[in-house]
Amino acid sequence: MIQETIVTTISPDGLVHIAPMGIHINGDEYIILPFRPSTTLVNVLHSQTAVLNYCDDVRVFAGCLTGRRDWPLRAAEKISAPVLACALAHTEVQVIRIEDDPVRPKLFCTAVHSAHHAPFTGFNRAQFAVLEAAILVSRLTMLSQEKIASELAYLRIGFDKTAGDRERVAWDWLMAAIDEHNGAQP
Numbered sequence: 001m002i003q004e005t006i007v008t009t010i011s012p013d014g015l016v017h018i019a020p021m022g023i024h025i026n027g028d029e030y031i032i033l034p035f036r037p038s039t040t041l042v043n044v045l046h047s048q049t050a051v052l053n054y055c056d057d058v059r060v061f062a063g064c065l066t067g068r069r070d071w072p073l074r075a076a077e078k079i080s081a082p083v084l085a086c087a088l089a090h091t092e093v094q095v096i097r098i099e100d101d102p103v104r105p106k107l108f109c110t111a112v113h114s115a116h117h118a119p120f121t122g123f124n125r126a127q128f129a130v131l132e133a134a135i136l137v138s139r140l141t142m143l144s145q146e147k148i149a150s151e152l153a154y155l156r157i158g159f160d161k162t163a164g165d166r167e168r169v170a171w172d173w174l175m176a177a178i179d180e181h182n183g184a185q186p
């Protein structure tokens with residue numbers, strides 16, 4: 001099972017880093033898989049810790065992909081990396097084993113603390129659409145404009161029917177990034 005989370009880490013200089021990451025969860029094992037190069041990877045290798053934030057505010061996902069990484073934080077219980085203030089729940093993890101790889105190392109982690117902060121209020125198709133559009137934005141240089149346009153046309157159906165304010169803000173940030181990328185193409 002892969003859960004789309006926001007991973008918060010801390011650099012050797014004490015700088016906070018926030019990045020969306022799909023975490024593989026097998027029982028009580030959490031695997032972070034950052035593609036090189038990655039600030040998250042550098043930070044986890046140094047601190048051996050991270051916070052996995054479970055978050056339904058999709059502005060954070062879209063924001064991180066469009067240069068908006070300044071989200072409210074608070075202190076974690078057991079580790080130095082902070083918790084995202086809007087997280088519904090979070091897990092503080094510690095690295096137990098690393099499988100190195102030139103493309104995508106595997107960071108096997110175990111939980112050292114977990115907490116719930118707010119209820120999960122159900123699935124929302126616009127949130128799913130924003131997550132998928134954010135993944136497209138993270139692959140803009142690998143995908144054709146035609147592929148992106150056809151995926152967005154499908155995602156827009158559920159988005160238009162179900163979006164609230166947060167989802168619309170997040171979607172607009174992503175569409176602006178796609179327009180900017182397309183405008184810069186020859």
Ligand SMILES: Cc1cc2nc3c(=O)[nH]c(=O)nc-3n(C[C@H](O)[C@H](O)[C@H](O)COP(=O)(O)O)c2cc1C
Binds near residue numbers: 004033135
């Ligand atoms: C929903 C979602 C899941 C993602 N999962 C991963 C992942 O598992 N590994 C990864 O390297 N990047 C993933 N990305 C892209 C990263 O968030 C983005 O490239 C980020 O800048 C990672 O690099 P960093 O550690 O240097 O910040 C994901 C993006 C989204 C929107």
